[in-house]
Amino acid sequence: MPRGLRSLLRKAAPATDPTDIATSSDADSTTASLPVRLWDRAYNDLKREETDLVDIYEKILSRRHQMIQLIYTGLDKTAREATVKGGLGVAVNIVLLARDIISSAIQAVPQAALAWTGICLALEVPATEANRKGIDYVVKRMDWYWSLSGNLLKDLPDHADDLSGARRELENQIVDLYKALLSYQAKSVCSYYRNRGLVFLRDMVKLDDWDADVGAIRDAETRFRDDTQVYNAQQVTSYLEQLVSHVRNQEMQQMSEKDRQCLMHLRLTDPRDDKARIERTKGGLLQDSYRWVLDNPEFQQWRNHPTSRLLWIKGDPGKGKTMLLCGIINELGRDTSADACRRNVAYFFCQATDSRINNTTAVLHGLIYLLVDRQPSLLSHDALSRIFTNILRDPSLRITSLVIDALNEYVTNLPQLLDLITQRSSGFSRIKWIVFSRN
Template sequence: MAFGYLACNWEEAASHLAPNKHIPATPSTSSLPLTAAPATGSTDVETSASQLPLAPATRSINIETSTPQPPATPATSSADRETSAGANDTTTSLPARLWKRAYNELKQEEVKLVDAYEKILSRQLQNGSNSMVLESQPNIIAQNNSDRRRQMIQLINPGLAKTEREAKVKESCGEVIDVVLSVKNIISAAIQAVPQAAFAWTGICIALEIFINPIKATKANREGIDYVVKRMKWYWSLSNSLLKDPTNNISKPSGMKGQLENHIVSLYKALLSYQIKSVCAYYRNPGLVFLRDMITLDDWKADLRAIQDAEKRFNTDAQTYTTWKGTSHLEQLVSYAMSEKDQKCLEHLHLTDPRDDKVRIEQTKGGLLQDSYRWVLNNADFQQWHDDLQHRLLWIKGDPGKGKTMLLCGIINELDQGNARHCNVAYFFCQATDSRINNATAVLRGLIYLLIEQQPSVLSHVRKEYDRAGENLFKDANTWVALSKIFTNILQDSSLQTTYLIIDALDECVEDRSQLLDLIAQQSSSSSRVKWIVSSRNWPQIEEQLEIATANLKVSLELNVESVAAAVNAFILHKVNQLERLKKYNLTTKKVVQDYLRSNAQDTFLWVALVCQALAGPEFKKWNTEEILRKFPPGLDALYARMKQNISLSHHSDLCKRVLAVAAIVRRPISLQELTTLGEMPNIICDDLESLEEIIRLCDSFLTIRERTIYFVHQSAKNFLLGNASDKAGNQASQETFKWIFPSGKEDVNYTIFLKSLDAMSTTLRRDIYNLRAPGFPTNKVQVPDPDPLVTVRYSCVYWVDHLCDSVSGTNTKRHNPLRNEKVVHIFLETKYLYWLEALSLLQAMPAGVVAIRKLEGLLVSTSLTPH
């Protein structure tokens, strides 16, 4: 069988057998131990092989700008000129320039290797043929100005698919050979008495030892290429954030930053070399590949170790660089261009950094899979929005769980990766479960903050109003009016660069959504330099207001069934592959899980994610997977009903019910420490955060934890618990769940949170709680003690009055009348009022205290009560 691989052109083999150079090591200097690359989901390696052929007609969206692009580099350009151009190109993103520089340097160092790769790519560009590439194949890459990085992935993916059957055959053969070699000593001892047999057996063993090399090489390469592609994506994103210059200075970097760029280029070269060698192996004559592997000419494991060694050196250098920088994004802006007043203004504007929200959302959802959003880049409406100056608003709409948020995350990544220095990309993620980011004012603050980060000159529009009103500009009753004016002035500024504005989940903007929609419709029709993408559920009221915008476009997920289904199937494949590795599925079990998910997902990413999360639990074993799988019904609401049933039948149902009730009522995601204050937790676990995390996990996929903060897995999960199912079929189960969690209504839970908040604050708050010993100490310079004495009452300090108001509204007003019967509020204000104000100041939430007092006063008036 193995000798069939040797039927190749031996003259060709002789010309290729010279060993390739090993991957160049990164120079060892001092460099940043970064955290390991996040589990961003699947790599591009899982992309469908149908992406090839790479015909010249294949459309690659240029995200940089809508203006015409310069002509391709002339064919006469030398490698040296290419390298120089790559280093000084100011029209592409930093990661793209570093990648191009690394490719061109590798082309000079590994001439034969890169030439062989470019011939393979040339053949694919010409006719998409998967046949063997001959020496006579012309190299046309010098005349081609395509996206080489994407083309490389488009060669790797089909190459892996092309060799998949061969790899499986080799794997099966390897298992047989391993079995034979494992009993080699036993057989050798048994046939010692027969010289002829012993001689033959020795020859067989030698042959098997030789033939096992190609099998091991194939396995090592397929494992290595998966690692390498993931790391290339990771360092691509890392270089953009690590080396970004907040002043938009495009001059050649010097000093430590210049050295770090050189180090990351060396690392890029190592990663590129591995990928290029892999492509050459995939498209080389199979017999030649087998021969090279027999004599271990391509040592994939050694190449991978060299990459990992280079990574360690780079990480050390990067840590040194970060320590040297020693400032946040905000401080960088200040140190380069901003006055002290500018800094104050930006600090007061800052409510949340949407970039951090994006990272949190992606990680909470298990990482961003490229195959889940790539389809939209080829969608006709998306392309028209991108290319046509007249179409400036794109509305992406779809039902819950259809992947709208991750779709926008992918689009943002594409815009950022193709983002030239003269383009801005600002975005905001609304989340109804978090009061900080569920209102129209927060949306404008987030967008303006990111615009200032990318183009600091627009801060002048904020300063005009800030110098007049001070900090109250962002916190008083007129904030929306003032910010709308500022935002409009920024968008109409003649110096504003080409700008993309993206807002996700408009349906989760629960305060002043109508005003925000009017602003979007108006502004998207007024400036040709600004383009908008918004997403939401299929709500008629949102559609009605967006219809006012001229020449708007829509992408309906329900009308793109085939594309969404293909994306969901790719997501299913990715999740099942993870389960296969975790649970050691055999091929039969893997196929059963995959088929069931495909049959019942109803094109809903969230449903797939929740089922796979459940299957990954320790209680589900490989042998009972098929039986358990049938218990997950199709449809989100039906799945939520099943999850609720599981909780109600467990030994910990009462505890889980309390946690779910608090999570559904609170006005922002709370930490585990805050849960011990607000929820009725057993004393034995209040100081045991690990036990608290276990309780959250018992809530059977309704909740998730990120950095010890509790979030709902999706807004639809919270809606289901509150009796507001996403479809009519789930209404009855949703109402039953609401009654189970809130048997006496939400007022009882609000009342409990209010009482426990007052009790905790009365116990915790005291004078000078941070031991500052200076009454006039600036709050922005306060160093939070470790441990923080306010950690358990942060939420209570800000929101206790809200829960009081909610507890006396509705049917329970007479039953819960704290202002008249228990005097708890009067006692708290009499004994802890100043300490409460101090805590609010330290938490930079004093405006919330002013609002709380006004609400308390309003409650007194509305209920005709007076404290005694």
């Protein structure tokens, strides 16, 4: 190793005595950084799942406060041997990584020492080509492994409670990846010392399936990437919803008292409350109850083709039409496209036994109420049916999906409602309808 670089590495070494370094079990989970907590959790999980392997690995390390000295000794030795016999082709990578990673990560966190000790000891393994390639793969990606949790799983904003479940699942995937990494490092080190004839390694389990072990790491990476894409999409949706809510609040603050009174008169019932009540009484909305329709060709045609403006979904009683409708409403409201902030979704649930919500007037009240609540500027129109027609004709109206449930339960003025739907579905390019009814 060049003298200047060796000097740089020595300067990067911690100034404190190795005996002062806390073990992972001493780390305060409430103050430790997220990468620290995840590495610590991965190591503890691995110790429970592969007890024999980790016990032997810790015997090799003797004491955890020796880790950092082992790292620098291993780096120095590997670099010297690499210049003489070609090494494993990774010494240069380790040296380059050392300046950026070891000087920061190891000084701050004992878990970093845990991970890098395995790397540095594994570099000395005179093993098969498969093992050497695996070590090379892990070493070159170690910086990414260390930083990915801190970069991706930052503290969630207050409005993003709905992301907490996705975040927990993503943390689980990261821990699985870290476990696979630590297991590979431990097996490499144990294999090396078994070849040196340590007595307590003679009956060790098989350590030579390197391709499968690296495959486990790659599989964990793939699962993590897949879950990351889902998490990022949910983050985008959450931020868009916050933006829409902020714009709506600003518009509401600018409304006059007369406009507010008008909005309250429109509110015979809030369809959002009806939707929440329906979902609650039916035990909650399950994705399997509606996800299938999103890939249906007729739904895709209605959703994506500008001239397809009316979709009529029929079914027998008790077949899940209303819950299907709730799922479609959620999906339409979750649009993550660039023009999502220029879209509306208004809907209405009819119930034959409730006179407030079983007639055409109630439908108009409900749809207009949601449209005006989302776009207060539309309040400039007057007279109920004329309001509705003028709102649909208003050039400032966003692209809008109108959804009506249980059409068969409308007791009064059903012909007028059907006429309203058929006429308005053909004459307004920004409006799309979904209607649910029994066969």
